Amino acid sequence: DNNKTPAAELARRESPYVLTMDALGRPATPAEVTAWDIDVRPDFAGLPPGQGSVSDGEEVWINRCASCHGDFGDSNKFFSPLVLGNITEADIASGHVAALKDPTRVRTTLMKVATVSTLWDYIRRAMPWNDPKSLSDDDVYAVLAYLLNLAYIVDGDYVLSKDNIAEVQARMPNRNGMSDDHGLWKVDGRPDVVAERCLRDCELGDKVSSSIPPFARNAHGNLRDQMRIFGPHQGINTVAESDP
């Protein structure tokens, strides 16, 4: 099977000419790597030096973030709330946010995130949303400190830095909330739901337990205009007709 040949073998065996693919591409310069190698790992590899206080971060937040996330990170206008309470000292102690089990509670960013590095990494590469990669490293530390304070993970006088961020990690409320107990990483991983390929007189449940209520019939627009205008599969006119 041609498609299973290792890539290098692939190139080398096809022609008697010396295949100098090595000339394709060139070594990256150190400055280039520095410019693009901006990721921060959970063990903080990649985290640049710097620092920022909660109060400095509040200023950055008001000027650069609040218009979308709200003064206290709880706005739902542009995106789901970053913080909204629902985190307790018991959570910080256990590393599992209990409110995640309650279907009536909104699940905010700070309730879910297990690794503070994720927040540092993401704020630096993507925020503000309409001006990404414009914050200095110190500003990122500062605004992250502010965000952590909103979630009661650090106090109001905290100064976040490369040197103490590991301590913050130890207080992340959901730091133990992630599990790798599943079969969806490896292609031959073991599935968690085992169904049977029943063919006759199967009992999988044949009672309708949910359907879209009549008042929502036109919630996605007139379905007649979303299907082909001819053929066997034309659309229901959800504006004009109710289902007889």
Added chain:
Amino acid sequence: DNNKTPAAELARRESPYVLTMDALGRPATPAEVTAWDIDVRPDFAGLPPGQGSVSDGEEVWINRCASCHGDFGDSNKFFSPLVLGNITEADIASGHVAALKDPTRVRTTLMKVATVSTLWDYIRRAMPWNDPKSLSDDDVYAVLAYLLNLAYIVDGDYVLSKDNIAEVQARMPNRNGMSDDHGLWKVDGRPDVVAERCLRDCELGDKVSSSIPPFARNAHGNLRDQMRIFGPHQGINTVAESDP
């Protein structure tokens, strides 16, 4: 192999429901078949009754055809000439147009066509080019008589009809000019050119015998603008540069 199943078997075996595809589609009415069944075969099956003289055809030609094909069918403006001479009495006798072997002679419609039914069929379904299917059957006979007269296949006083068209067929100059001696009809037909899959030190001819002359370098426009603007395969700027 699923894809090799006969079509009917395909449908029937997939479900225990009675598959009544027969209700899909409906019988055509006689008037419908008449409206669309307009082809004429070489044995004249499908040819409707009617007739037309050369002089009637000349009038149709002047009004409906000459603007594109010229008064005498020899214009090259919209399409290659229908007639242009190059047909002799010897051709009409033999049924092979000798001028087809001469590379210096233009190959016109009437030099090539073996079956007069082809002309009747095509004029009726497609001409005039900008008003197809507008001629009466009699007009088709007439204008075809005119065209045949231009090619000296019939005399100026001829009246073409369903009854005598077989006689015209017997005078078609290239009526014997078609051959089915080839392997390109059946998928397992025998090829006429047998090449060898030589791999080493082959002698297929390595001298360049033809290339595009420099004066024609830009005849297809600036090739730079017909290739991707980046990558390894950018276009030659045929306007600005001549090949060093």
Added chain:
Amino acid sequence: LASVIAPRALANNAGDPAILELPSWSRSLGNPVASRPYGMPSKYESNLQRRQSPGLTQTAQSSVSFSPLQGMFGMITASGLHFERHHQGWVDVDPRRHRLMINGLVKTAKVFSLEDLMRMPSVSRIHFIECGANTGMEWGNSAVPTVQYTHGMLSCSEFTGVPLSLLLEQAGIDKSRAKYILAEGADGSGMTRTIDIDRALDDAIVAYGMNGEMLRPENGYPLRLVVPGAQGVSWVKWLRRIEVGDKPYATKDESIHYVDLMPDGQHRQYTSIQEAKSVITSPSGGQKLLSKGFYNVTGLAWSGRGTVKAVDVSFDAGRNWYSAKLEGPVLPKALTRFNIGWEWDGQSAILQSRVTDSSGYVQPAMRQLREVRGRRSVYHNNAIQSWRVNASGEVENVQLS
């Protein structure tokens, strides 16, 4: 023009006016070649377009547009109808300026231009891409009316590009230490994802081609990562960097989102593989069948673990199942089209499809998924889909228990 709309009604005994009266296009000269140097669909197809689901997101740049599966055929997705999922909008990258960097656990960090990449050996492979959140709104209950919204974060194309394994080899990957790669995009979001080194060295492609031409801007022009079988967010668009590493990176889009909430309050993390799934695309929700009789029932099946082995279809709410015909070629980690005949008797009927893949895995019912994962898992909803054909002919999205 009653006969135009209802072909079976014959206005008089002679026949259908659509036949007896030749239409204008049979009696006139048509349009020139290259009227459209880049062609477009017929104007009569304008109802088939990608659409947002109202209220799904707060902004249009962090949002989804869904492919109109209800009007599609075969396994290939028309590129103009390919679904979108962006987090910070889509961008128009200048291919002359774009670069790909490879760094990390390699002998030599490298930079490639598009010229470099297009000079290298390439492969062309047909693969599906499915967002992990596809069908996510249905975890709790029937939420949206048509297959465009229930399943439309799904597309399939022939991708062309350089095997990632070849690029990693060219950079001198340290295979003794490499366990993961990080893929990063050049857009505003700088989207990053951790990818299993096995996937990276197996069938992952650094792709520039899609269905015979370059990628579309919305799909990552001029370069994207293709990770067959993995959820769409791993297929980083506008790919600018690959880092080889020995630990996972816990990026935002695998730590806060794309994590699967379980009933015990834990989240599963790094759930990359899209498990086997199928759906009937016609008849499907929002359509209306106009008469009884024979219908070809058609749909799509796929698996991130291999090939589709079989698709069964039920017409009686899952009591009895019949084997559908698979259209070939049946390719690994690609969409497979299935078809089966059905006679609609005018009564209410509930139609379902269920795939079995080459690993032996059988697509589960919604109820079975919920038993293990609860109702708030958000992602990886690969449940059997049910469509109820009512006696009126209207088809609706229902869930069974």
Added chain:
Amino acid sequence: LASVIAPRALANNAGDPAILELPSWSRSLGNPVASRPYGMPSKYESNLQRRQSPGLTQTAQSSVSFSPLQGMFGMITASGLHFERHHQGWVDVDPRRHRLMINGLVKTAKVFSLEDLMRMPSVSRIHFIECGANTGMEWGNSAVPTVQYTHGMLSCSEFTGVPLSLLLEQAGIDKSRAKYILAEGADGSGMTRTIDIDRALDDAIVAYGMNGEMLRPENGYPLRLVVPGAQGVSWVKWLRRIEVGDKPYATKDESIHYVDLMPDGQHRQYTSIQEAKSVITSPSGGQKLLSKGFYNVTGLAWSGRGTVKAVDVSFDAGRNWYSAKLEGPVLPKALTRFNIGWEWDGQSAILQSRVTDSSGYVQPAMRQLREVRGRRSVYHNNAIQSWRVNASGEVENVQLS
């Protein structure tokens, strides 16, 4: 912006400005989803479009537009770049009005609407379509400069539709007498072609789908005949009628045109099959290689008699040949993409490709074709194509003897 255009020139030791200075698309919010409900290619791709060949025809409605093979990837043709060949222009058929009639040697002449046809069992198959006149201008000498013009009457799509055999069965075809079918179009030309009953009952499809959506108007919307392996003119567009017969029909486009002139003055008639053929699409005529070194040489191969078995590539004007890698799946009567590595040393070199198909047939050299068919055969030119790379890097279309 020298570095933008020449990626290898480093403006200073620090690195490429394209990397050190983040581009605007990395530092801003992008465009919303569904900005284009039906998407289009990047603006940077605008050079790739279908084009007429100046002077090829007198009118634009009886003419050709060529696919830009030089910029294409894989085996699938982007539908917007599909080649065109019309005789009386292309038309915009209203699908609600369109009908398909089957008459002739059948038990019951039938009429089908699109609704009928789309309710019937369907198949989806990938096939190439090549005009019989493709490369026809090259019979005498090198005539046109790029692969778009030499070979661009060639495209490949996934077609979906009803097997013609099923429709003929539904009409009650009289198999004891049927030897041919006539296919007829609904456009102004009413294009007709005679088709072998073996082909009709084997893999011919009455198709409505093309690469996942409906056919494009220029390609026959809403219905065309697909006759795998047969020359494009047999794939009647805007298909309105199929007649079953016992004799060939000698239609205009198989009697005056699409007949192959032989040296003895006879014309071969009913030459339907497209024999095996291949061509290198890059590097190819009109391109300019900018530097020495490694290049992936890529192209397409196909056969109307079956599958591609092997493609050999020569870099020295046909003296020595090497096996190219075929991208899978290799499908019958479909395009197959091939790739092979090459080291350009900066000297003049002539590149060729040569296919062998599953029947054992080997693609011939131009000289061998001419020896049998002369220089004025017009159609079925499947000769080996030669591209000369000059020391300047310019690539041109040459012929050898």
